[in-house]
Amino acid sequence: MKNKGKLVVTTAALATFTLAGNMNATNAHADTTNGQAKNVTTAKTDSKVTNSTESAQANADSAKVVQSDAQKAADQATADQKTAQTNADKAQATADQAGKDVTKAESNQKTAQANVVDAQKTVDEATPENIDKAKTDVTTAQTNQASAQTDVNKAQGQVTDDQADVKAAQTNVDTAKATTTNAQKTVDNDQAKVQAAKDAMDSTKAKANVDAAQTAVNQKQAAVTTAQNSVNAANANQTKADSTVATAKTNVTTAQNKVNSAKSDLDTAKSATSTAQTKVNNAQNAVNTAQANLNNANRDTSDLAANGITVSVSSAAKTAAKTITNGLANGDTSQLANALNTIANGLKITYKPTSSDWNDAVNITPIYAHTATSLDFSNAVNAMSASQKQNVNTLTTAIMNSIRTQLGLPEIVETSQVNGGLNQRSTSTADTDGGSVLFGTAFYPVKKSNGTVDWANDPSSNDIKTFNMALVKDGLINNGFFSALSAQQLQQLLGFTTTSDYKRTLAEKIDLNGTKVTITTSALSSDATVSNSTTDTSALTTALNNAKSALTSVQTALASAKSTQAAKQTAYDQANAALTSAQTSLTKSQALQTTAKANVTSANAKLASAKSALATAQSALTKAQAVYAESLKDPAVKQAALDAAKAELTKANTALSTAKTAETKAEAVLASAKSTLTTDQVTLKTAEAKLATAKTTVKNATAYLTKLQNAPATLEAAKAALAKANAAVDAAKTKYDAAVAQVTQAQSALTNAKTATQQAKAALATAKANAQKAKAELKAAQQKVAMAQQVVAEQTRLANEASAKTATKVVPVAASVTVGTKAGKHFANKHALPQTGEQANAGLAGIGLSLLAIAGMFGLGRRKRRI
Numbered sequence: 044m045k046n047k048g049k050l051v052v053t054t055a056a057l058a059t060f061t062l063a064g065n066m067n068a069t070n071a072h073a074d075t076t077n078g079q080a081k082n083v084t085t086a087k088t089d090s091k092v093t094n095s096t097e098s099a100q101a102n103a104d105s106a107k108v109v110q111s112d113a114q115k116a117a118d119q120a121t122a123d124q125k126t127a128q129t130n131a132d133k134a135q136a137t138a139d140q141a142g143k144d145v146t147k148a149e150s151n152q153k154t155a156q157a158n159v160v161d162a163q164k165t166v167d168e169a170t171p172e173n174i175d176k177a178k179t180d181v182t183t184a185q186t187n188q189a190s191a192q193t194d195v196n197k198a199q200g201q202v203t204d205d206q207a208d209v210k211a212a213q214t215n216v217d218t219a220k221a222t223t224t225n226a227q228k229t230v231d232n233d234q235a236k237v238q239a240a241k242d243a244m245d246s247t248k249a250k251a252n253v254d255a256a257q258t259a260v261n262q263k264q265a266a267v268t269t270a271q272n273s274v275n276a277a278n279a280n281q282t283k284a285d286s287t288v289a290t291a292k293t294n295v296t297t298a299q300n301k302v303n304s305a306k307s308d309l310d311t312a313k314s315a316t317s318t319a320q321t322k323v324n325n326a327q328n329a330v331n332t333a334q335a336n337l338n339n340a341n342r343d344t345s346d347l348a349a350n351g352i353t354v355s356v357s358s359a360a361k362t363a364a365k366t367i368t369n370g371l372a373n374g375d376t377s378q379l380a381n382a383l384n385t386i387a388n389g390l391k392i393t394y395k396p397t398s399s400d401w402n403d404a405v406n407i408t409p410i411y412a413h414t415a416t417s418l419d420f421s422n423a424v425n426a427m428s429a430s431q432k433q434n435v436n437t438l439t440t441a442i443m444n445s446i447r448t449q450l451g452l453p454e455i456v457e458t459s460q461v462n463g464g465l466n467q468r469s470t471s472t473a474d475t476d477g478g479s480v481l482f483g484t485a486f487y488p489v490k491k492s493n494g495t496v497d498w499a500n501d502p503s504s505n506d507i508k509t510f511n512m513a514l515v516k517d518g519l520i521n522n523g524f525f526s527a528l529s530a531q532q533l534q535q536l537l538g539f540t541t542t543s544d545y546k547r548t549l550a551e552k553i554d555l556n557g558t559k560v561t562i563t564t565s566a567l568s569s570d571a572t573v574s575n576s577t578t579d580t581s582a583l584t585t586a587l588n589n590a591k592s593a594l595t596s597v598q599t600a601l602a603s604a605k606s607t608q609a610a611k612q613t614a615y616d617q618a619n620a621a622l623t624s625a626q627t628s629l630t631k632s633q634a635l636q637t638t639a640k641a642n643v644t645s646a647n648a649k650l651a652s653a654k655s656a657l658a659t660a661q662s663a664l665t666k667a668q669a670v671y672a673e674s675l676k677d678p679a680v681k682q683a684a685l686d687a688a689k690a691e692l693t694k695a696n697t698a699l700s701t702a703k704t705a706e707t708k709a710e711a712v713l714a715s716a717k718s719t720l721t722t723d724q725v726t727l728k729t730a731e732a733k734l735a736t737a738k739t740t741v742k743n744a745t746a747y748l749t750k751l752q753n754a755p756a757t758l759e760a761a762k763a764a765l766a767k768a769n770a771a772v773d774a775a776k777t778k779y780d781a782a783v784a785q786v787t788q789a790q791s792a793l794t795n796a797k798t799a800t801q802q803a804k805a806a807l808a809t810a811k812a813n814a815q816k817a818k819a820e821l822k823a824a825q826q827k828v829a830m831a832q833q834v835v836a837e838q839t840r841l842a843n844e845a846s847a848k849t850a851t852k853v854v855p856v857a858a859s860v861t862v863g864t865k866a867g868k869h870f871a872n873k874h875a876l877p878q879t880g881e882q883a884n885a886g887l888a889g890i891g892l893s894l895l896a897i898a899g900m901f902g903l904g905r906r907k908r909r910i
Contacts, residue, residue: 096828099821106810106817113803113810120796120803127789127796134789135412138782141775148768148775155761155768162758169754177748184744188737195734198727205720212713219706226699233692239670240685246674253671256664263657270650277643284636291629298622305615312608319601326594333587335403336430347441351395352520354442356449360389364450371542379539383530386450386537390528392442394520395495396513403431403512407794410786414506417486417498418787420518421557423510424475425794430583431512435519436553439562442525443551447537452545456573458552458563463571465550469535472561475523488514498522524560535564548573557794 242249347354363385366378405423409415427435437457444455458465486498488507496517499506507514519525528536536551538544544566554561567573673681750757 096821096824099817099824103814103817103821106814110807110810110814113807117800117803117807120800124793124796124800127793131408131786131789131793134782134785135408135410138779138786139412141779141782145772145775145779148772152765152768152772155765158761159758159765162754162761165750165754166758169751174748174751177744177751181741181744181748184737184741188734188741191730191734191737194730195727198723198730201723202720202727205716205723208716209713209720212709212716215709216706216713219702219709223699223702223706226695226702229695230692230699233688233695236688237685237692239666239673240681240688242670243673243676243681244678244685246671249667249671249674252667253664256660256667259660260657260664263653263660267650267653267657270646270653274643274646274650277639277646281636281639281643284632284639287632288629288636291625291632294625295622295629298618298625302615302618302622305611305618309608309611309615312604312611316601316604316608319597319604322597323594323601326590326597329590330587330594333583333590336428337583337587347438347445349397350438351397351400351516352438352442353391353393353395354445354449355391355393356386356446357389357391360386361450363389364452367539368452368545371539371545374542379534380530383534383539387528387530387533390446392520392525392528394516395493396517400513400516401490401494401511405431405510405512405515407510408790409508409510410783410790411485414502414508415488415510415514417488417518419510420475420515422790422794423515423557424555425557425798427512427515431515432555434512435516435555438516439553439555439560440551442520443536443562447549450537452537453548455549455551458550458565460574461550461567461571462574464568465565465571466568467563467565468538468544468549469540470561470563471532471535472559473524473527473532475519475555475558475560488517496521519560536562538564538566540564541566556798557791 242252363382367382370376370378370382405426406428407419407422407426410418410422440455440457447453447455486500487502489497489499489503489505490507490513491497496514534540538547538549548567550565550567552563552565554563673684
C-alpha cells in the first residue's frame with residue numbers, strides 16, 4: 044500500500060504538469076476488464092483543446108481583416124494628407140498673389156488720386172481770360188514758326204550753292220595737280236637725257252662706267268643665287284616643322300580625349316561621393332533627431348525649475364485650501380466657492396524659456412513664410428513630435444502637482460504612471476489661447492535680452508523666423524491656459540469635486556491639440572500603485588538604433604565612393620600630366636614652326652631684294668652701254684645732242700613752273716569756297732535751331748490751350764478712374780483677407796490630416812503586431828493539440844502493453860488532467876491518473892511521467908520561450 048501511495052503522489056505531480064501558456068485540458072480515460080490483457084485503453088483529445096485552436100484561428104482571421112482595414116485607412120489618410128498639402132500650398136500661393144494685388148491696387152489708387160488733384164488744378168486755371176490768352180499765344184507762336192521756316196529755306200539754298208562751288212573748285216585743284224605731276228615727270232626725263240649726253244662726251248669714262256655696271260650685275264646675280272638657296276633651305280625647314288607640329292597636335296588631341304574621359308569618370312565618382320555624403324548627412328541628421336527625441340523623452344521634466352517654470356502659491360491660497368478641506372471633512376461646502384476664488388487669485392505660474400527649448404524646433408511652415416507669428420500656434424501644437432508632446436504633458440502634471448502639494452494636499456501623477464484601477468472624477472476642457480495673447484490675431488515673437496518672449500504688435504528685423512518649443516510653452520503657460528485658471532477648473536483639477544478626493548492621490552490625463560486642452564482627473568483605486576516612469580522609450584531607442592545602423596551602412600558606402608573617387612582622381616591627374624607634356628611639346632614645335640616661317644619670309648624678302656637689285660644693276664648696265672655707244676660718235680654730233688637735251692629741259696622746267704602756279708591758284712579758290720560754305724552752314728544751323736524752338740512753342744501753346752479747353756472732361760475722367768481704383772483696392776483687400784483665412788483653414792486641415800495620418804499609421808502598426816501575435820498564437824495552439832494527442836496515444840500504448848504482461852485486475856477510475864494558467868500561475872484539477880492495485884504498474888506510471896516531462900522540457904518548453 045505504501046507503494047500505491049507513492050504512485051498516487053507521482054501521478055498527481057504529473058497531473059500538475061503544464062504544457063504551455065493557455066493550453067486547455069487533456070483528458071485521459073483508461074478502461075480494463077481483467078488481468079488477461081484483454082482490455083483496450085482508449086484516449087481522445089478534450090474538446091476544449093479543439094475549441095482553443097478554433098478560437099485562435101478566428102482571432103487570426105479577425106486580426107488579418109483589422110490589418111487590411113487599417114492599411115486602407117492609412118493609405119486613405121496619406122492620400123488625404125497629400126491633398127491637404129496641395130490645398131495648403133495653393134492657398135498660400137493665392138494669398139501671396141492677393142498680397143501683391145493689394146500693393147498694386149494701392150499704387151494705382153495713389154496715381155489716380157494724384158491725377159484728380161492735377162485735373163482740379165487745371166479746371167481752376169481754365170478761366171475765359173486764360174483760354175483767350177492761350178489762343179493768342181498759339182497764334183503768335185504759329186506766326187513766329189512761319190518766319191523761322193522762311194529763314195531756314197533761305198539759308199539752305201545758300202548752303203546748296205556753296206556746296207556746288209566747293210565741288211567745282213575741288214575738280215580744278217585735282218586737274219592742276221595732275222598737270223604738275225606730268226610736268227615733273229617730263230623734267231625728270233629731260234634731266235636724265237642731259238646727264239646721258241654729258242656722259243657721252245667722254246668715251247673713256249663711258250667705257251669705264253659700262254665695265255663697272257657689268258661688275259655690279261655679276262655681283263647682283265650671285266646674290267640672287269645665294270638668296271634662292273636660302274629660300275630653298277628655309278622652305279625645307281618649314282615643311283619639317285609643319286610635320287612636327289601636326290604630330291604634336293595629334294598627341295595633344297589624344298591626351299585631351301583621355302583627360303576628358305578621366306574627367307567624366309571623376310565627375311561620376313564625385314557625384315556618387317556627393318550623393319553618398321548627402322545620404323550620410325541625412326542619416327546623421329536622423330541619428331541626431333532620434334537621439335534628441337530619446338534625450339527629450341529621458342530628461343526629467345518633473346523638475347520645474349530646470350525647465351524654467353516657477354509655481355507660486357500665496358499664503359491666502361494655502362489658508363483657503365485648509366478651509367476647503369476642513370469644510371469637506373465636516374460635509375460643509377458653503378465656503379468652497381470663495382475659497383476656490385482665493386486659490387485662483389493666489390496662483391502665479393511663470394515660464395522663462397530654456398536654451399534647449401529655444402533650440403527645440405517645431406516642424407511647421409509659418410503662415411507668413413518670412414516669419415513665425417501667433418497665428419502659427421495651433422499648427423505648432425498639433426505638429427509637436429511625440430517626445431515634445433510628452434514633455435508638455437509631463438510638465439502640465441508637474442505644475443498641477445506643485446500647486447496641490449503646496450496647498451498641503453497629496454500628489455498628482457500622470458495616468459500613465461498608475462498601475463491599477465482609476466475612478467474618473469471630472470474632465471476639464473479649456474482653450475489653449477485663453478490668456479492675455481489672443482492667438483486669432485497676428486503677433487510677432489521676439490527674443491528679449493533676458494531670454495523671455497515678447498509678442499509684438501508689428502513685425503521687425505528681430506522677429507523669430509521659425510516656431511520652437513519656447514514659443515509653444517510661452518503661449519501655453521505665460522499667455523494661455525495656465526495664465527487663466529478659473530475657480531471651476533481648479534475645483535476639478537485639484538480634486539474638490541467630492542468630499543474625499545482631496546485626501547487621495549490623483550491622476551491626470553492631458554489631451555492637447557491646437558485649440559483645446561482637455562484634462563481628465565481621476566482618483567486612484569485602493570489597490571493602485573504609481574511607477575516613476577512617465578515615458579516608454581523603447582520605440583525611440585529602436586528608432587535610434589535603426590538610425591545608427593542606417594548611418595553605418597551609408598558611411599560604408601561613402602568610404603567606398605571616396606576610395607573610387609581617389610582612384611579616378613589619380614587617373615585624372617595622370618591624364619592631365621600627359622596632356623601637359625603633350626602641350627609643352629606642341630608649344631615647342633610651334634615655336635620652331637614660327638621661326639621656320641619667319642626664316643622663309645626673311646629668305647623670300649632677301650631674294651626679292653636681290654632680284655630687285657639685279658634688275659636695277661641690269662638697267663644701269665643698259666644705260667651705260669647706250670651712253671658708251673653715243674660716246675663713240677663725232678664730238679660735234681654729241682655736242683649738238685647735248686644742246687638739244689638742255690633746250691628740252693629748259694622748256695620742261697618752264698612748263699612745270701606754270702603748272703605749279705596754276706595749282707596754287709586753284710587751291711586758293713577751293714579754300715575760299717570751303718570757308719564760305721562753313722559760314723553759311725553755321726547760319727543754317729542757327730536758323731534751324733530757331734525753327735525748332737518755334738515749333739516747340741507752338742506745340743506747347745496748343746497743348747496748353749487743349750488742356751484748358753478739356754479740363755472739365757479730364758477732371759470727370761480722373762474722378763471716375765479714382766472711383767474705379769478705390770473699388771479695386773477694396774476688392775483686392777477683400778480677396779486678400781479671404782485668401783489669408785483660406786490659408787489658415789488649409790493649414791489647420793493639413794495639420795489635422797497629418798495627425799490623422801500618424802494615428803492611422805500607428806493603428807496600422809498595432810494591427811500588424813496583433814496579426815503577427817494572433818498568427819503565432821494559432822501556430823502554438825495547433826502544436827499544443829498535436830503534442831497532446833501524441834502524449835495520450837503514447838500513454839495508451841504503454842498502458843496496453845503493461846496490461847498485457849500482467850494478470851492483475853485494474854480498478855477502473857476515470858481521470859482528467861487539466862493543464863493551463865490562471866492569474867499568471869499554472870493549475871491542475873484534483874483528479875489523479877488511473878490507479879492500479881499492484882506494484883508492477885509503478886513502472887508504467889514512471890514511463891508515462893517521464894514521457895510527459897521530456898515532452899514538456901525539450902519540446903513545448905522551447906516553443907513557449909519563442910512565442
